[in-house]
Amino acid sequence: MNHDYDLLRRLSETDGIPGREEAVRALIRDALGGLAADARVDAMGNLIVELDGPADAPLVMVSAHMDEIGFVVRHVDDKGFLRLQNHGGFDVRNLFARHVRVHTRHGGPRLGVLNPGVKPVHIATPEDRKKVPTLDEFVVDLGLPAETVRAEVRIGDMVTLVQPFVDLGDVVSGKAMDDRSGCWVLVETLRRLTAPAVRVAAVFSTQEEVGLRGAITSAFAVQPDVGVALDTTLAVDTPGTPEHLAVTRLGEGVAIKVRDSSTISQAWLVDALADLAVAEGIAHQFEVLPLGGTDAGAIQRSRGGVASVTLSNPSRYVHTVVEMLAKRDLEAAVALLTAFLSTAGAASPPKA
Ligand SMILES: [Zn+2]
Incomplete structure (x- = not known):
């Protein structure tokens, strides 16, 4: 299945600030087609798509935020x-x-x-x-x-x-890639997920950029066993910044987040994703971000606590209208998330 970069272009060029995500939500619904037949929209505007899996399997909430700054x-x-x-x-x-x-x-x-x-x-x-x-x-x-x-x-x-999306061959650049690129990874994964090994609640969330607000309420409603946020992270592998401050490097694969200032990912989830990436030959890197947060911060601290992790799309020029991402990294994110949701046992904590 080819990757749908025209969808990424449309997601980037559609407008939706926190609390005004309606046009983005309509585009995602349309892109999901029949997959969104039973989707629901809650009072906060979150779009929630649930997929059945084995009845005794864990429920994994995967969240990507629709809002842009x-x-x-x-x-x-x-x-x-x-x-x-x-x-x-x-x-x-x-x-x-x-x-x-x-x-x-x-x-x-x-x-x-x-x-x-x-x-x-x-x-x-x-x-x-x-x-x-x-x-x-x-x-x-x-x-x-x-x-x-x-x-x-x-x-x-x-x-x-206002900024048109551009496809430069190996990389793409445009506005709102934070986090329409995460929405794109989630749509592309749902399109490929033929036999989920877990129960899945895909949440296209709202108001992340003002404090993870849509994820707070949707995590409460969905009641997941495991949380995965999809978001962008810094790739400051550009002139003017020392190498040790790069966080991630463009084109070196999907980033498995170890920590940011909203979450410390459960170590077993980081290990499970890393093992899967190695087994499947998926390009990946590890991310330690000093400052910043994702929907995982809200999911992890919901109810009595939920094991959570973030898969990040490395992005140069974060929070500008020319955010640059590598297709190789985006495709690795789709591959790793698809593998994680399709592999029995991957979303279950190791026995103590
Ligand atoms: Zn974001």
Whole structure:
């Protein structure tokens, strides 16, 4: 079965900030076709797809978040310029000179320009040039008369960054690969999962970027025995960063997470995934991330505790609109997750 990179393109180019994942959810539902026949959507907007397996087998919740970092409109000024509230962590240095889409309820989406209110180089003083503006100083310019803006734009409207997805051959690059690439791995795995050895609850979760909120409630509802989060991680194997801070390397395979600041993966799950990867010849690497979290952090601490791990897609330029991932790593993630869910005993803790 060929890997569906056109689906990855559509996932990347679809817009959905925390709490506004509806277009992404509709796309995933459509991509799953008959597999989503019995899918349900809960009050938080999580899309939950359950697959039967042997009745006495463990229930594995696999979670990938649908939301991307973005903004809502916080203020419209007298001239029609918009100020923004971020939903999720941005580095403002990545926000200069960007096109954005303002999603209005009645007027439809409107394109605009995002830039800080600072002087162009021609009239800036040396002091002006040293300042890094805060997010508060960035404005959206819709290029419309103020009265048109005020009539169409409402406080709270979603604002997303605009960036076409590009396929560069061995790698792909685009916006929202965190975590549409995880959603893609989950869809591609469900399409290949002919004989699951476990019971599976696939959760396309919401509001991860503001604190794992969709995973908190879905883990409570699903009541899994084991949790697997699918997300991106840092691949800082680029000039300017010492080798020991790279975390992962692009193209060296799916990353099996040992720890981040939300979870310490159960050691037996790390070992089980590593053993499977070796047995199946799947490219893999291990990840120790100093700071950051995934849905595994919510699943692991649900109820009385759930053994959890994360499979990560290494990504260069994380939380920018040019996030770069290697096809080899993405395909390794699909292969390893498919093997994990298809192998009897892989999701069961070793006997004490
Ligand atoms: Zn993420």
